[in-house]
Amino acid sequence: MEKRLIKKDALSGIINKLSEQMLVYAPVKDEDNVLFKVLEKGMEPLADYSNTRNAPKNFFFPKTETMMRYMRTERGIELSGEGEGAPEMVLFGVRPCDARSFILLDKVFDQEKYKDPYYIDKREKTTIISLACVHPPYSTCFCTSVGGHPMSSEGADVVLTDLGDKYLAEFVTPKGEKLLEKMGDLSKADDAAEATKEELSKKSEEAITSHVAGREIKPWLDENFEHPFWDTIHQSCLACGTCTYLCPTCHCFDISDEVKGSDGKRIRTWDSCMYWLFTKETSGHNPRTSQKQRWRQRLMHKFKYFVDNFDAIACVGCGRCVMYCPVNIDIRKIVNDISKL
Amino acid sequence: MENVEKQLREEAKRLLADKKVDVIVGYEEGTLPLQTVPCFITNPDDAGKLVWNSFCSQNLAKYVHDIIHQHRESQVRVKPEDKTRKVVGVVARGCTTRSLVIHLQERQYDRDEVVIIGVPCTGFVAKRKVSTLVDGKEILEAAVNGDKISVRTTSGDKDVPLKDVIADNCLNCHFNNPVISDIMVGNEAPPRDVDREYDSVNKFENLPLEERWSYFTKEMEKCIRCYACRNTCPSCYCKICFVEQSQPAWVGTGDDPTDVQVFQIMRMFHMAGRCVDCGSCVEVCPMGVDLRNFLKKLDKDGFELFAHKAGESIDKPAPLSTFEMGDKEKFIFEPESSS
The missing domain is CATH 2.40.50 (OB fold (Dihydrolipoamide Acetyltransferase, E2P))
Known part of the structure; x- marks a missing residue:
């Protein structure tokens, strides 16, 4: 693994230089949200920010994706694909929890049984530069409870760690090392930098104040599909999609055809287990008719089904659903309440 | 406000203990600062959980509607002689009571299915x-x-x-005291700065068309179609919203800007004469879309054309579901000249 040092005031220049050569997405302040946007000339990428409002999953798994187009002609139906595929790009400033979410999404979209060409194409052509959390950005962060770490390199190609006056840049993967070639001359990192990182890492882990019993509740979930506890979560739920849409790991989708005249397209759009239409079948039957059942689904999917299937919790502890739920349904509280049952 | 809270808990406890209501919908402490959570109390001993403070942002009328309708659905297959009713008690500030009035006017439930505990309001924190x-x-x-x-x-x-x-909608609120109630707690809240109610709309109206359109498109670009605005709105109670209908599909499901705009425009127009400016849709939006500016314009039109304020009084019919001989018809027969 290559390790370099980048002076603090040089970072913005380096990223901007990259953006001249390829598509770079970076966190940018947009009114009172911080969002990932295409870095254009003159734009300043944010390096000192907490986290983006939305998770970066949309870069590989867009909210709406055209899978194919079709046209009704006199000769029959003509099918066509969608363009030449994804461009090479860099995703700069991803937080470790969000970077880790890509590893979890890979388990769904890029696995032995099923390979999703739409997802894989974009994922392969993207290099991820993550920004380690030297200080956990929010008091609602709980990455360490679900298998992550504020300074983890999981899912990242390059990890930047803020050492005060400079960044330690670790080029973790071959993809990351390839990017190094485009970044110009950078001085090699010394042992001191690594020692500082070690120290910061420990401190950051200790600074995380939210802890949930993420792994501990699995045996209870295995046994208690029908438990009165499930009657206690959903009542105030608005059944909106905020939690699932902002979530870095939620990946349920719907496929539908949109036809205008003789042209049609097949699109894949995000779905949400919070929506009443989520499991509605063509016959009209809906196996999950109540919000209670849908909430159980959300919890079970994250802390049981995903664990059964892929041996990992489908939550990275970013805390977005906690912070932005309009009615403050707090997954930390739910998990901890379950652990006390 | 502490006094209001104390009285509120006592009244709630009494209503539950006397079996006057099956459930009390109110607010309780949340897990985050600046936040309270809608709560549903059925046991009189839990009434102490109720809070009333500046962080009670949501319009609870939505839950009253949902609870009564869910209960009614559960009764569909019950023998007539065994059918039960569910009476819901609700902690209601001015705008919440206006939403309840709209529900009653639109025959969503009967007056005796809801017990309104009115609370004076000094506005909630945005x-x-x-x-x-x-x-x-x-x-x-x-x-x-x-x-x-x-x-x-x-x-x-x-x-x-x-x-x-304080949220924008609260600053110039005319109805910070309940317009209807069964029990009132606390003293009447002092009037707000009502003269400036339409200042922001007036300013917006006077902008050139292009600027208004570009503001609209910019705001709509933020929308992720999570439907939090629609789902928190007490006036949005359609059993199946037009965006979720598929035969025919009125609007695409993707993130095409046109589809997002159509969703919001249609929803807003469905609010004409029915929006009480409670601010819930703005407060719940995770992306900070300014919906109020547009909704307030509809409210202003309703006021200027029909001297109507949504849910102001149970005796005052809603303009869009009433016909009067003096109603303007020019816009139907001579649309060009009236625009």
Whole structure:
């Protein structure tokens, strides 16, 4: 693994230089949200920010994706694909929890049984530069409870760690090392930098104040599909999609055809287990008719089904659903309440 | 306000103990600062959980509608002689009572299915306003002290005047006291700055068309179609919203800007004469879309054309479901000349 040092005031220049050569997405302040946007000339990428409002999953798994187009002609139906595929790009400033979410999404979209060409194409052509959390950005962060770490390199190609006056840049993967070639001359990192990182890492882990019993509740979930506890979560739920849409790991989708005249397209759009239409079948039957059942689904999917299937919790502890739920349904509280049952 | 809270708990406890209501819908403490959570109390001993403070942002009328309708659905297959009713008690400030009036006028449930505990309101705190005043730093604690709100953030403590963080819709509210109630708690709240109610709409109306359109498109670009606005709105109670209908599909399901705009335009127009400006849709929006500006314009039109304020009085019929001989018809027969 290559390790370099980048002076603090040089970072913005380096990223901007990259953006001249390829598509770079970076966190940018947009009114009172911080969002990932295409870095254009003159734009300043944010390096000192907490986290983006939305998770970066949309870069590989867009909210709406055209899978194919079709046209009704006199000769029959003509099918066509969608363009030449994804461009090479860099995703700069991803937080470790969000970077880790890509590893979890890979388990769904890029696995032995099923390979999703739409997802894989974009994922392969993207290099991820993550920004380690030297200080956990929010008091609602709980990455360490679900298998992550504020300074983890999981899912990242390059990890930047803020050492005060400079960044330690670790080029973790071959993809990351390839990017190094485009970044110009950078001085090699010394042992001191690594020692500082070690120290910061420990401190950051200790600074995380939210802890949930993420792994501990699995045996209870295995046994208690029908438990009165499930009657206690959903009542105030608005059944909106905020939690699932902002979530870095939620990946349920719907496929539908949109036809205008003789042209049609097949699109894949995000779905949400919070929506009443989520499991509605063509016959009209809906196996999950109540919000209670849908909430159980959300919890079970994250802390049981995903664990059964892929041996990992489908939550990275970013805390977005906690912070932005309009009615403050707090997954930390739910998990901890379950652990006390 | 503490006094209101105390009375509120006593009344709620009494209503439940006397079996006058099956459930009380109110607010309880949340797990985050600046936040209370809608709660549903069925046991009189739990009435002590109820709170009433400046962080009670949501219009609870939505839950009254949902609870009664869910119960009615559960009764569909019950023998007539065994059918039960569910009576819902609700903690209601001015705008919530206006929503209840709309429900009653639109025959969503009967007057005796709801017991209204009216509370005086001095406005709720808009979370985004506080966040902006502390430069987006995470808020770790917040407490109202008199006319100030003391906020502890990751970069220190700050006192902010309460009036600077009260939600826009509350600042110029005409109805901060309930318009209908069965029980009133607390003293009447002092009037707000009502003369400036339409200032922001007037300003917006006077902008050139292009600017208004570009503001609209910019706001709609933020929308992620999570439907939090629709789902929190007490006036949005259609069994199947037009966006979820598929035969025919009125609007695409993707993130095409046109589809997003059509969803919001249609929803807003469905609010004509039915929006009580409770601010819930704005407060719940995770992306900070300014819906109020547009909804307030519809409210202003309703007021100027029909002297109507949504849900103002149970005896005053809603303009769009009433016909009067003197109603203007020019817009139907001579649309060109009336525009």
